[in-house]
Amino acid sequence: MSLLYSQCEARPFQAGRPILMEQNFAFGVQRRAMVEQQLRRRGVHDERVLEAMLKVPRHEFVPPDYRHLAYDDRPLPIGESETISQPYMVAAMTEAARIKPGDSVLEVGTGSGYQAAILAELGGRIVTIERNPVLAANARDRLDRLGYSHVQVVTGDGSLGYPPAAPYHAIVVTAGSPRVPQPLLDQLADGGRLVIPIGSLHQQMLRLIFKHQGQVAQRDLDACQFVPLVGQHAWQDEGDSD
Numbered sequence: 461m462s463l464l465y466s467q468c469e470a471r472p473f474q475a476g477r478p479i480l481m482e483q484n485f486a487f488g489v490q491r492r493a494m495v496e497q498q499l500r501r502r503g504v505h506d507e508r509v510l511e512a513m514l515k516v517p518r519h520e521f522v523p524p525d526y527r528h529l530a531y532d533d534r535p536l537p538i539g540e541s542e543t544i545s546q547p548y549m550v551a552a553m554t555e556a557a558r559i560k561p562g563d564s565v566l567e568v569g570t571g572s573g574y575q576a577a578i579l580a581e582l583g584g585r586i587v588t589i590e591r592n593p594v595l596a597a598n599a600r601d602r603l604d605r606l607g608y609s610h611v612q613v614v615t616g617d618g619s620l621g622y623p624p625a626a627p628y629h630a631i632v633v634t635a636g637s638p639r640v641p642q643p644l645l646d647q648l649a650d651g652g653r654l655v656i657p658i659g660s661l662h663q664q665m666l667r668l669i670f671k672h673q674g675q676v677a678q679r680d681l682d683a684c685q686f687v688p689l690v691g692q693h694a695w696q697d698e699g700d701s702d
């Protein structure tokens with residue numbers, strides 16, 4: 461009798477936990493489907509990148525109203541008129557950056573912090589810079605809560621790079637620019653990789669730039685559509701035309 465009583469008492473204390481576990485299980489299933497169908501099938505083959513995409517809970521990086529769409533094949537709003545990028549784009553950019561443990565990495569365009577978490581899973585020392593202070597503060601809180609306190613979040617114009625932590629083995633720019641900002645090239649280490657969408661306000665090409673002994677070589681990877689990189693070495697203002 462007393463055993464039954466204590467079991468009954470224990471239930472309200474744990475209320476909500478089974479539901480949470482069920483939700484996390486369901487999100488895990490969706491995440492695996494995302495990796496197999498949207499990433500591996502489309503040509504992302506780096507197992508370390510696929511593992512990171514399988515591990516990081518994307519649903520924690522989107523507003524509650526969009527959580528049920530977190531593993532869909534699309535960007536989603538994150539507030540402040542900005543977006544979290546499509547999962548395939550995050551994976552493709554991360555793969556192109558070829559990050560090794562210990563690499564120094566700059567992400568320009570923190571947004572939700574999701575791409576920064578993926579980059580951190582590959583063992584890099586990550587600095588991420590965001591021009592919008594509200595998004596930067598939210599990303600900081602979220603990254604702390606999810607165990608990514610070692611990611612440095614900076615508020616500022618990322619088209620200027622971030623000289624205090626330069627040079628970088630990899631720079632990943634998650635907003636579209638009309639040209640490659642010179643400070644980013646200058647802050648790239650020898651042997652470094654820069655991944656950046658270049659083009660008009662409406663359509664860009666994902667470009668991979670290598671730096672080797674002071675020379676740069678580049679390769680176009682994929683057509684893409686990003687929100688604008690707004691800053692001193694990019695679009696001057698969101699109202700600018702191309």
Ligand code: SAM
Binds near residue numbers: 545
């Ligand atoms: N990587 C983000 C994520 O995982 O959620 C998505 C980035 S969102 C597509 C582009 C972000 O770039 C926006 O948050 C925007 O405020 C930011 N941005 C635009 N221009 C910037 C600049 N000059 N410096 C830093 N961030 C900038």
